[in-house]
Amino acid sequence: MQAAHQRTLRATVLSLLVLGGIVNFLDRSALSIANTTIRADLHFSATQIGALLSAFSLAYGLAQIPAGWLLDRYGARLVLSAGMMLWSLAQMATGLVSSFAALVLTRVGLGAGEAPFLPGGVKVIHDWYDVRERGLPMGVLNASTTLGQAFAPPLLTLMLLHYGWRSMFVVIGLLGVVIALAWYPVYKENGGERDSESTEGATGQGISLIAWRQLFRHRTVWGMMLGFSGVNYTAWLYLAWLPGYLQAAHHLSLAMTGWFAAIPFLMGSIGMLVNGVIADKLVRRGANPLRSRKALIVFGMLCSSGCTLLVTRASSSSGAVAVIGMALFFIHFAGTSAWGLVQVAAPAHLVGSVGTIQNFCSFLFASVAPVLTGWILDRTHSFHLALIICSCVTFLGAMAYIVLVLKPIAEDATDH
Numbered sequence: 001m002q003a004a005h006q007r008t009l010r011a012t013v014l015s016l017l018v019l020g021g022i023v024n025f026l027d028r029s030a031l032s033i034a035n036t037t038i039r040a041d042l043h044f045s046a047t048q049i050g051a052l053l054s055a056f057s058l059a060y061g062l063a064q065i066p067a068g069w070l071l072d073r074y075g076a077r078l079v080l081s082a083g084m085m086l087w088s089l090a091q092m093a094t095g096l097v098s099s100f101a102a103l104v105l106t107r108v109g110l111g112a113g114e115a116p117f118l119p120g121g122v123k124v125i126h127d128w129y130d131v132r133e134r135g136l137p138m139g140v141l142n143a144s145t146t147l148g149q150a151f152a153p154p155l156l157t158l159m160l161l162h163y164g165w166r167s168m169f170v171v172i173g174l175l176g177v178v179i180a181l182a183w184y185p186v187y188k189e190n191g192g193e194r195d196s197e198s199t200e201g202a203t204g205q206g207i208s209l210i211a212w213r214q215l216f217r218h219r220t221v222w223g224m225m226l227g228f229s230g231v232n233y234t235a236w237l238y239l240a241w242l243p244g245y246l247q248a249a250h251h252l253s254l255a256m257t258g259w260f261a262a263i264p265f266l267m268g269s270i271g272m273l274v275n276g277v278i279a280d281k282l283v284r285r286g287a288n289p290l291r292s293r294k295a296l297i298v299f300g301m302l303c304s305s306g307c308t309l310l311v312t313r314a315s316s317s318s319g320a321v322a323v324i325g326m327a328l329f330f331i332h333f334a335g336t337s338a339w340g341l342v343q344v345a346a347p348a349h350l351v352g353s354v355g356t357i358q359n360f361c362s363f364l365f366a367s368v369a370p371v372l373t374g375w376i377l378d379r380t381h382s383f384h385l386a387l388i389i390c391s392c393v394t395f396l397g398a399m400a401y402i403v404l405v406l407k408p409i410a411e412d413a414t415d416h
Contacts, residue, residue: 009188010128014137016183017121018144020084023176024117025148026156027091027110028056028239030172033156034165035244036254041165046244048100050374053240054367055104059111061363067116068356069212072349076120081184083120087113088176095169118145118339119355124187126343126351132283134343139276142336146272146328149239149265157258212353215409220345221354223404224338225361230301230397231335232362233369234308237390238264238328240370245383250317260321267325271333275300279340289344293337294405300334301398308391312384331394345408354409365393 031038035049044052070079090109097103121141125134159168215221243261246252252260275296282292307327314320339355346354373386 017141020179021144022148024114025145026152026172029149029152032240032243037165046374046377050371052103052107053370055107056111057236057363057367059108060115061360063112063115064356064360068353071120071123071352076124077187079116080120081180083113083116084176084180088173092170092173095166119352122339122355123352135276135280138340139273139336142272143269146265146268146332150262153258153261218409219404220409223400224358226400227397228338228358228362229365230394231338232366233393234331234390236366237369241373249383263321264325264328268328268332271329272336275333275336293341294401296337297334297401298398300330301394304330305391305394308387312387347410
């Protein structure tokens with residue numbers, strides 16, 4: 001009876017995380033979907049839109065540091081609920097303002113509010129699932145984010161065409177408020193405590209500033225930070241500019257873009273789920289958890305890098321969508337194992353902090369992608385150079401995992 005109740009709790013918590021992940025990425029995608037409409041309505045340049053997209057990712061990255069400490073100090077119940085409420089209110093406010101400066105502020109609020117979500121989800125799965133069971137729920141959680149990206153183009157384009165971009169922002173912000181209000185009463189810290197693996201040292205122990213600072217002395221942490229930067233640069237480039245790319249490079253209408261842009265993000269979701277299944281099978285067959293996840297990360301990143309290079313040679317919209325779909329399949333395949341690596345490389349009480357440090361660095365790099373792409377587009381009227389840069393960043397990220405991630409953090413005493 002207790003086991004059945006525990007399974008129900010796990011399913012409920014994971015379902016709320018999945019809903020949160022979908023809404024999270026609906027919110028992130030909204031500005032990209034409304035890109036050309038807002039540019040025309042508010043007379044913004046591509047560089048200004050890129051700056052707004054980068055304002056989110058920069059705020060998101062910087063907010064990772066306090067978010068990690070807050071998660072390890074106060075737990076996922078309070079921090080995730082507060083974060084969801086903040087990002088949802090900021091999203092609603094986006095539909096109510098008009099100036100560039102005000103939009104920057106709402107984007108900063110959106111980034112700061114979303115910062116704890118994915119590291120918090122990683123921490124929840126770490127605390128509620130045994131190491132042999134984490135791959136699939138991690139894949140499901142990660143897949144929810146790309147499902148949000150996949151739903152966004154057709155759903156938000158439909159709302160945009162029928163109700164306008166302002167109403168679109170308000171409505172999806174309200175969805176987040178509902179999930180935030182549901183999370184706090186449902187989730188209980190360590191409510192899914194495992195029989196086979198102690199949760200001692202997880203939520204509630206807290207982390208001192210000295211212990212947190214010492215994380216930066218580990219080679220493995222730096223490998224995860226720099227390597228994941230290659231994952232997020234690629235993911236954020238396509239999230240920010242895929243609709244604009246299809247309209248500018250392949251002359252698709254706004255309505256057609258909504259459907260075509262969904263396909264690559266669905267491919268990303270499939271990549272996450274496939275990775276989760278493979279990662280669990282490898283561990284159950286006796287593979288070293290750290291080494292097996294590292295191998296999956298590197299394989300996915302190298303394949304994604306090659307696919308992004310092929311995008312520059314795509315001559316049709318269908319060909320471009322197919323190759324971008326493979327690039328996103330492989331980058332999210334890699335990204336799922338990158339989050340799994342946090343769970344097996346970090347001590348239990350540091351999972352939240354290590355996850356947010358990884359995200360912090362990666363989004364500092366990723367925040368360059370939207371504004372650099374917009375700047376290149378304004379000057380060359382082409383995405384060609386931006387895609388080549390993206391491919392190189394992904395390749396270098398894979399090299400960082402190969403060279404720097406060699407052992408768990410507890411065994412890595414390398415000074416920096």
